[in-house]
Amino acid sequence: MKFSAEREFELLNRIGFVRTSGSREERKAAEILLDEIKSIGLDGELEAFKVDHYEIKKAKFEVLEPYHMEFTVNAYGMSGSTSQDGIEGEFEYVENAHMTNLINAKDKIVLINAGFNAKAYENMIKAGVKGFVSFSGTVIDDESKTDLEDRKLNERHLKHGKIPGFILRAKDAMEIIRNMPTKVRMTLEQVEGECDSHNVVACIKGSMYENEEIHFVAHYDSVPFSNGVYDNGAGSVIIMELLRYYYENPPKRTLKFIWFGSEERGLLGSKHYTTIHEEELKNVVLAVNVDMAGPILGYNRAFVTADKSLCNMVEYMSNEIGFPISVDQDVYSSDSTPYADKGIPAISFARFGANGGAPGHNRYDLIEHLSADNILKLTQFIHAFSERTINACVFPVPREIPQNMVDAVDKYLAKEKKR
Numbered sequence: 113m114k115f116s117a118e119r120e121f122e123l124l125n126r127i128g129f130v131r132t133s134g135s136r137e138e139r140k141a142a143e144i145l146l147d148e149i150k151s152i153g154l155d156g157e158l159e160a161f162k163v164d165h166y167e168i169k170k171a172k173f174e175v176l177e178p179y180h181m182e183f184t185v186n187a188y189g190m191s192g193s194t195s196q197d198g199i200e201g202e203f204e205y206v207e208n209a210h211m212t213n214l215i216n217a218k219d220k221i222v223l224i225n226a227g228f229n230a231k232a233y234e235n236m237i238k239a240g241v242k243g244f245v246s247f248s249g250t251v252i253d254d255e256s257k258t259d260l261e262d263r264k265l266n267e268r269h270l271k272h273g274k275i276p277g278f279i280l281r282a283k284d285a286m287e288i289i290r291n292m293p294t295k296v297r298m299t300l301e302q303v304e305g306e307c308d309s310h311n312v313v314a315c316i317k318g319s320m321y322e323n324e325e326i327h328f329v330a331h332y333d334s335v336p337f338s339n340g341v342y343d344n345g346a347g348s349v350i351i352m353e354l355l356r357y358y359y360e361n362p363p364k365r366t367l368k369f370i371w372f373g374s375e376e377r378g379l380l381g382s383k384h385y386t387t388i389h390e391e392e393l394k395n396v397v398l399a400v401n402v403d404m405a406g407p408i409l410g411y412n413r414a415f416v417t418a419d420k421s422l423c424n425m426v427e428y429m430s431n432e433i434g435f436p437i438s439v440d441q442d443v444y445s446s447d448s449t450p451y452a453d454k455g456i457p458a459i460s461f462a463r464f465g466a467n468g469g470a471p472g473h474n475r476y477d478l479i480e481h482l483s484a485d486n487i488l489k490l491t492q493f494i495h496a497f498s499e500r501t502i503n504a505c506v507f508p509v510p511r512e513i514p515q516n517m518v519d520a521v522d523k524y525l526a527k528e529k530k531r
Contacts, residue, residue: 113360117488120349128341131334133374134163134307142310149314152356156314161384163374165307173278177295183284187300188277189264198299201242214239221296230268237273243298245278247285262336266378276300309373311381318366325366325396329447331375338477347402350491363502372447382447399451401460405490406482409469412437415444417517418457419510435493443520452521457509
């Protein structure tokens with residue numbers, strides 16, 4: 113079978129729409145992938161799992177004193193609701209929310225810098241903060257060309273407690289601090305619950321080593337406002353093309369192809385899969401993840417969360433084939449990580465956009481920034497790598513995670529250290 117850039121790009125166009133975690137559009141994309149699997153000649157399946165769902169009914173942020181002004185905000189999903197009349201409080205800018213920033217923050221509504229981590233949120237809870245406001249974007253954004261981010265609190269935050277939160281634009285945050293209000297009001301109403309997200313799964317049995325499995329994985333959901341073709345429609349079509357190849361060219365080892373939902377909400381699909389299928393994972397010898405590909409202006413990367421010998425293998429192949437790719441032994445913030453957490457060697461392939469070359473996580477993740485030829489080239493390299501593992505006489509990758517990678521995965525997943 114000849115790999116086809118046109119076929120990959122055609123499927124990428126079909127799934128190139130906003131498809132956020134648990135939405136009807138995410139389900140629609142899953143059905144498109146399932147139909148494509150069936151058109152190849154295989155029976156795929158959808159595996160449902162629960163994700164947090166919220167609907168914001170009202171989000172209003174007002175400066176009350178010494179002047180009155182209302183600012184446009186989005187609410188943090190799963191951050192609860194205020195009373196119908198809202199909550200009022202003194203205002204303070206707490207920067208990165210170190211405990212020294214929060215000495216006088218009790219019962220106040222605070223502004224915290226963008227991208228705060230779970231530790232900063234825990235600090236706010238401990239300090240007795242009444243509500244918080246963060247910001248997104250940059251102070252030079254054009255409102256007509258950018259979107260105010262949609263964010264939610266996850267389990268890392270919520271295990272410490274729940275306080276209502278808003279997001280506003282960075283330029284508005286700067287204006288607020290310049291004028292330093294003394295009193296503000298937050299009014300938040302949201303409905304919180306659960307809904308279904310889905311993983312899409314297909315399998316090809318091995319002809320010789322059926323009990324040794326290799327998983328090819330990619331996430332197919334997107335962030336709000338984004339068509340998600342770069343991140344990660346491109347990875348999704350790459351593993352679909354590999355599925356087509358191995359259906360026509362039966363592999364010696366069993367292959368599973370999995371399109372994960374809700375990756376953008378914290379690797380939820382892959383975390384769910386590796387939890388409920390933990391017993392079956394004992395047969396998995398390698399996970400191959402593809403996340404982000406195709407930019408016209410860009411460069412190829414591989415992240416190996418496994419023995420260093422796998423880095424050497426990929427680097428050797430790069431020189432042998434003449435395919436430029438940078439290789440690092442590291443954790444990649446993607447669906448390879450839950451596999452490594454279960455002790456399964458994992459590798460992630462990607463083509464990143466050069467600075468300024470391929471916007472991601474916004475409305476500018478568009479197919480015109482991508483090259484069908486670059487998607488094809490990465491597909492061909494992953495195939496060349498796969499041939500050396502899937503059909504090896506003896507599987508060449510040690511089924512173990514070295515201690516430096518165990519520590520890196522634990523740090524990424526914010527695991528508490530055992531005493």
